[in-house]
Amino acid sequence: MADFGGADLEAFRTEVRDWLAANYPAELKDPNAKxxxxxxxxxxAFDxxxxxxxxxxxRMAEKGWTAPTWPKEYGGGGLSPAQARVLDQELAAGRYRPALLSFGLWMLGPVLLEYANEEQKKEHLPRIIQGKIRWCQGYSEPGAGSDLAGLQTKCEDKGDHWLINGSKIWTSYADKADWCFCLVRTDPSKKHEGISFVLIDMKTPGVETRPIRLISGESPFCETFFTDVKVPKGNLVGRLNGGWEIAKRLLQYERQNISAGFGEGGSAGGASGDLAQIAKTYLGLEGGRLADIDLRRRITENKMNFQALRQTIARSAAESKAGNGPSATTSIIKYAAAEFAKERSELMVEALGNQGLGWEGEGFAPLELTAVRGWLRTKANSIEGGTSEINLNVISKRVLGLPDPK
Structure with a gap:
């Protein structure tokens, strides 16, 4: 592909549009395709x-477009930020399904590009881009959630390997993951300076996962246990006891991408569908507008907030792709996204009235049951990726520069 620049972006757009149309599987062109x-x-499992x-x-991976801005030498697209925006625009305009959803793309890959050695980059980045390995995140522990640096999962140097013992909790999709990027304690005498970042094959003997059933009825989170798990020395990323720096960087990427996953149309585990249209259907119209004036006002405010949020996320992503990387402002976006998503799901259930009280059985449409479960699921939005309280602390210290309370 030619290396298009400013004046040639429209030519690049045409090439992208033609390629997508020619390579999108015919079976997926039906929006209801299963x-x-x-x-x-x-x-x-899907290799x-x-x-x-x-x-x-x-097909997208062969093009490098599952990771469009990553270097070509690792299988990425090597696109400029402007070209990547064109690709995103054409994917959205054509209503193409996502090619790959991946913690490897959103969180691990960016920090590997920044902190991993060349051997690790060549081993892991191509497989992330190709979707051959599904990753999970081993951060929180039963006694180290908000105070993540208090983690106790022990990693001992056994000469030719690391030996890991401990447990993690709220490990998203650990029961389906192939590998885990994990924070471990390599120096018990220090807190932040005694943490390292390691990569663990989930098929290694001694690794066990147990799904956690949520109030929504789903089990996306897991407990993960490590019992005498042997990990090769080469799976340590960055320097020994330098994991906290990587952890903070990865959390910024995580918050940025969690925020991008929220949308006014309903996502990130919340209720789905056009909120305004659903409210009109269930509550009726008066003069062509939603009859309930107060609910109409609150729905409008929520839609406006989401529009502002999307524009802020786009601006933040553009700054990140320009080479600055994510900043502490991702905590602002993450906090706002969680609050707006919870508010939206609450408005959805309110608009449904009595039909928003169903859990199962006859008398409730699938959308109604999904709305209730989605509303319950959004309670996790203010916890995952750093609690709202922790994000407010980050905002106060690193964005606003406020002093610690005395």
Whole structure:
């Protein structure tokens, strides 16, 4: 592909548009086409599987467009930020399904590019781009959630390998993951300076996962246990006891991408659908407008907030792609996104009235049951990726420069 610059962006846009139209699997052109919902996450389970979603992922990966701005030498697209925006615009305009959803793309890959050695980059980045490995995050522990630096999962140097013992909690999709990027304690005499960042194959003997059932009825989070787990020395990323710096950087990427996953149309585990249209259907119209004046005002404010949020996320992403990386402002975005998503789901349930009280059984439409469960799921939005309270602390100290309370 030619290396298009400013004046040539429209030519690049045409090339992108033509390529997408020619390579999008015919089976997926039907908006109601059914695929395995897990296929978009990739991983060992879907390596070589005959699913149109996998075909789409493979074609985009061959192009490097699952990670469009990553260097070509690792399998990325090597696109400029401007070209990546064009690709995003054309994917949205054509209503193409995501080719790959991946913690490897959103969180691990960026820090590997920044902190990993060349051997680690060549081993892991191509497989992330190709969707061959599904990753999970081993951060929080039963006694180290908000105070993450208090983690106690022990990692001992055994000469030719690391030996890990301990447990993690709220490990998203650990039961489906192939590998885990994990924070471990390598020096018990120090807090922040005694943490390291290691990569663990989930098939290693001694690794066990147990899904946690949530009030929404789903089990996306897990407990993860490590019992005498042997990890190769080469799986340490960055310097020994230098994991806290990597952890903070990765959390910035995580918050940035969690925020990007929220949307006015409903996402990040919340209720889905057009809120205004659903409210009109259930509450009726008066003069062509939603009859409930107060609810109409609150829905309008929520839609305006989401519009402002999307523009802020786009601006933050552009600054990040320009080479600055994510900043502490991601905490502002994460906090706002969680609050707006919870508010939206509450408005949805309110608009449904009595039909927003269902859990299962006859008398409730699928949308109504999904709305209730989505509303319950959004309670986790203010916890995952750093609690809202911790994000407010980050904002006060690193954005506003406020002193610690006395």
């Amino acid at each position: 695929t395995d919902p897990e296929a978009v996450w990739g991983g060992r 070589g599987a005959s699913d149109p979603q996998v075909t789409w992922m493979q």
